[in-house]
Amino acid sequence: MTGELAKLPDIEPSLVQVTKTDSPKQVPPPSSLVFGHTFTDHMLTVPWQMLEGWGTPKIQPFSNLSLPPSATVFHYAHCLFEGLKAYRDTNGKVTLFRPDMNMKRMNNTAHRVAMPGFNGDAMVELMKQLVRLDKHWIPDQPGYSLYIRPTMIGTQPALGIAPPKEVLLFVICSPVGPYYPQGFKPVALYGTTEYVRAAPGGIGAYKLGANYAAGVAAQKAAAAKGYVQNLWLHGPDHHITEVGTMNAFVVFKQADGTTELVTPPLDGMILPGVTRDSVLTLAKEHAAGHINVPELTNKLVVSERPVTMGEVKEAARKGNLVEFFGTGTAAVISPVDRIGYLGEDVQIPTGPDGMGPVSRPLWKHLTGIQTGAIPHPWAVEV
Known part of the structure; x- marks a missing residue:
């Protein structure tokens, strides 16, 4: 057969x-x-x-x-x-x-x-x-x-x-239309520990209808607490996985003066987003000197590694948290200004336009490619 x-x-x-x-x-x-x-x-x-x-x-x-x-x-x-x-x-x-x-x-x-x-x-x-x-x-x-x-x-x-x-x-x-017609509006996230979006060996890495229906109740619970969306946390160490239906990115300021752009690795629980891959690719090429993303720091390190909510909270306390954002097809980049976590809000820095120093230039460059302002093979002519 x-x-x-x-x-x-x-x-x-x-x-x-x-x-x-x-x-x-x-x-x-x-x-x-x-x-x-x-x-x-x-x-x-x-x-x-x-x-x-x-x-x-x-x-x-x-x-x-x-x-x-x-x-x-x-x-x-x-x-x-x-x-x-x-x-x-x-x-x-x-x-x-x-x-x-x-x-x-x-x-x-x-x-x-x-x-x-x-x-x-x-x-x-x-x-x-x-x-x-x-x-x-x-x-x-x-x-x-x-x-x-x-x-x-x-x-x-x-x-x-x-x-x-x-x-x-x-x-x-x-x-x-544009996801943010009045300009970028940072969103507040609720660090969800009561529900599980995905588990190892499950369907978290796949764009199945069943992957989304189960998240609606958790989103309603977050909204009832005054937050716009969930931040899905996994396991006893509260590893960051996804932002609602988007991939999650965190930016840290390191002791050696570099800026680290971090996103969780594709471990089978996380959807391999096209925008995620695009942001990573542009950031890595810029960090390697192969392309220049205007206004983006040259002291950039790009990491696909596990990151916990505890690390984010500690970086915020020490003043080393630069920004936090989600990526996806609909919004491209969605900045975050606070995360509710274990009964308190972790405040996230945002710029005057709602975006941060890493997400802003990456968003400009990526949307420039999408709209044809920046020629690139990713844009496939119809």
Whole structure:
């Protein structure tokens, strides 16, 4: 059976069937956009069956899905997704930011829950075709983009815990504005010790729907205490893992005068974020002298190492804590100004614009690449 399955068809962009909507929606004014509430005219669907492989890709009018109540996605959480953005520069050129990374992570996630893999390059080509069709939905204003949500769900109409024999891969798009339209607003975090986001050998490193539903109750509890989001702490030493649904970064001032940018290592509990990797790569290249990130200190050390809340609290007490921030596709960088921890608030320094001396130049450089102001191979033209 393994040999037969290996020969089954993969996703083939040249076979795509395009059906344009005959009733296009009016594109709303950018100022009215709420993240994830508005969707473009078209969507992409690709079905899969165990004995037939990947079927015909279709770009069709945005519409509801029709699924049987017995579909595995409803019972066993066979659901995974990705998130990436398309940007339009001042000359009208549209680019995707590092889509290959998203497709690699999506395949890794599918493998974790015994769902089918696919040709990532083929999916990128299909997403390009979808974005070309709906590119007029990208607001022509600074800070705006098109959020792209590839999703894979189990659709087999049968109960029973097993790899689904039928799957649907689909992509929808949503125009979005800047995460902080009034400028950067640092957030307050609650150091969560009552709940566990992930554990070794679990699903913390994968973008599964089940990975997010379990965090909602913890977020509600944090909000009830007056905090915006969780800081997920793990184990008896309260190791920092993630900031809500973002990767966590801490900046320390060391005794030798260097500035250390720290993020926890990818130990199987932490999602390998595309923005995380981008921030690390830019910081490491700057520290090595291969590129120059304007306004970023030359005395920079970049570390992927375990970091505890105790270390952060002690650095704050001694005046050696420079900043704390989260990274993710939606916000890019989200600064933090305080962390509730074991009954007290640990205060985090922030600059006059809400950002810090390391996050600010990295954010400027990264968004410059995303928007086309800084030429870079990470920006893939549509």
